[in-house]
Amino acid sequence: MVQEYKQQRKDLHVQDDFPMSDFDLMNVRRRITEPSVRLSENASYSQLWSDYVVKLSRVLCSFLATDDVKSHHGQGTTSRVGILVSSVYGDLSIKWVMRVLLTVFPCIKACSNENELPSHLRIFVTTMQHCLLNAFRRVLVSFPASLEVFREEGIWDLIFSENFFYFVPALEEFSKECCSYSDGYSTSNSSYGHVRSSGVEVLQMEIISLVEFAATSIGVVHNLPESSALLDALEQSAYNPEIAGVLAKSLLRILQLSAEKTISSFKTLDAVPRVLKVACIQAEESRRSSNRSPSVHSYQISDSCETAQSWHQCMDTCMDLFMEFWSIADDAKSLILHNSSCIDCLFDLFWEESLRNNVLKYILDLMKIVPLTDEDRTAMLQLCSKYLEMFTHIKEREKSFAALSIDLLVGMRDMISNDRLV
Structure with a gap:
């Protein structure tokens, strides 16, 4: 032919x-x-x-x-x-x-x-x-x-x-x-079937939908390969907020529909720090786009606003995925406390104003863990060190530093009340 x-x-x-x-x-x-x-x-x-x-x-x-x-x-x-x-x-x-x-x-x-x-x-x-x-x-x-x-x-x-x-x-x-x-197996059956962004092609939607279907099928003993494929794609698409957002939504849906299998896969794949790193990239790119000089053309300003919105939406979805894992995994707090990458990412995300209240809540929750082993105490020492470092940079980085400083001081006081040795 x-x-x-x-x-x-x-x-x-x-x-x-x-x-x-x-x-x-x-x-x-x-x-x-x-x-x-x-x-x-x-x-x-x-x-x-x-x-x-x-x-x-x-x-x-x-x-x-x-x-x-x-x-x-x-x-x-x-x-x-x-x-x-x-x-x-x-x-x-x-x-x-x-x-x-x-x-x-x-x-x-x-x-x-x-x-x-x-x-x-x-x-x-x-x-x-x-x-x-x-x-x-x-x-x-x-x-x-x-x-x-x-x-x-x-x-x-x-x-x-x-x-x-x-x-x-x-x-x-x-x-x-x-x-x-027309056979009933389209992406419209998935949780993100309504997405028709210029950055996400229909073919990619169909692929993600197929992987999600395979990962949540009844009778599947584990979903490690599917979770791994989506996480790898999420990392590779970290600088494309539209595609990364759809991938993060799919991972969130898989975690919700097949919690036990997906928690096991996430632990094996070290998924939580990887997702938080993607969120950090989104936050950094969002700040970078907002710091660019404003354009005189209205359509370019509109494009810039849409791009910033895409960064924020993807960042929020990554955080939703983190919070879902936190809420349903029994040992989530311990795993996150002992993972230095997770701790670093959480403190980086603290500087993102739209995420600050949520991030601070999780940091303070980690500080309330009572150390039982030497490893716990070492991890807690690193957490407290990052916390104090953040406290010293509040004034130079934030205009409303006084209110934030008070919040952090209250967190320190609560921690001391919880465990004086720490």
């Missing part, structure tokens, strides 16, 4: 790329989910190519055992076709498809020039990505146990790679036309 396109381009002396108006992503997505949709006989070559890509994507995804089939072990639903598929085939089909993808996407990436692909390959990429995400979710809905095979084959490494999650700039013009699939 590519060779035929090149030959037609040579014969007709057309431009190197398809005209973007010829490609209607909404129609492509209809053809993904509605095989009966057909093109007219006088369709342009770009339409023929997009139709071919849809068919190719459907054929690849048809190898996956979904709710169209039922397994010998009775895991599937009653099917339209009634084909019996063994669990061995189901596992092998995932491995086959994943190996195809691990070959295809790097090859496509190699054809790009700084994330710029020819239009026919952009059509191929975006169609394949959306079709695959839809198929993966259908597999997980029908056969929850298949998640382990997906994990073994490195699904999250593929999806959160530069060939998939971070390859959005090449597809930016298509994202505006994107609509959800």
Whole structure:
């Protein structure tokens, strides 16, 4: 098909790329989910190519055992076709498809020039990505146990790679036309389905929604790989407040829906200090954007305000995630007290005015812990040292230093009343 396109381009002396108006992503997505949709006989070559890509994507995804089939072990639903598929085939089909993808996407990436692909390959990429995400979710809905095979084959490494999650700039013009699939497995079912920010592409929303679904599925023993993938993506997107905010919301929702599993994963992954570091980056960038000289153009002032709001929203979501962990994990206070990164981040966030009252509350709560071991006393000594250091900088950093100084002095008095040895 590519060779035929090149030959037609040579014969007709057309431009190197398809005209973007010829490609209607909404129609492509209809053809993904509605095989009966057909093109007219006088369709342009770009339409023929997009139709071919849809068919190719459907054929690849048809190898996956979904709710169209039922397994010998009775895991599937009653099917339209009634084909019996063994669990061995189901596992092998995932491995086959994943190996195809691990070959295809790097090859496509190699054809790009700084994330710029020819239009026919952009059509191929975006169609394949959306079709695959839809198929993966259908597999997980029908056969929850298949998640382990997906994990073994490195699904999250593929999806959160530069060939998939971070390859959005090449597809930016298509994202505006994107609509959800009509089969009920769209991002609109998730807690952030209403988000349509210019900084978050629909493809990224679908990816995050899929990971969230996998991490909270009934019967999943643990969600360590999913939590790890989202935390890594959160750190990599720390300077993109829109994407980071959606990732933080997803982690918060996973923690709320699957508390026990997620607390265990968070402890293993050292998640709390990582989330607080992202919040610190957001606070620093927010201050930096507010310190820039005001623009004379109203639209630039508006953009600056929207950017500052995005920083604050993401920062608040990260803090919501921290507070949720604090409130539901039995040993949260002890873990945070003994983690120097957490303590440093909390004192850095104290200087963010919108967070100050909440942050000070948690710092004071930590200071009320009664040390039982030598490690506790060492951690408490470091906490008190940071507290006194903060107290000495109040006057030089804050205009309303007197009121803040009083609050900190009250905190010291309460701590002494609680434990005179400290």
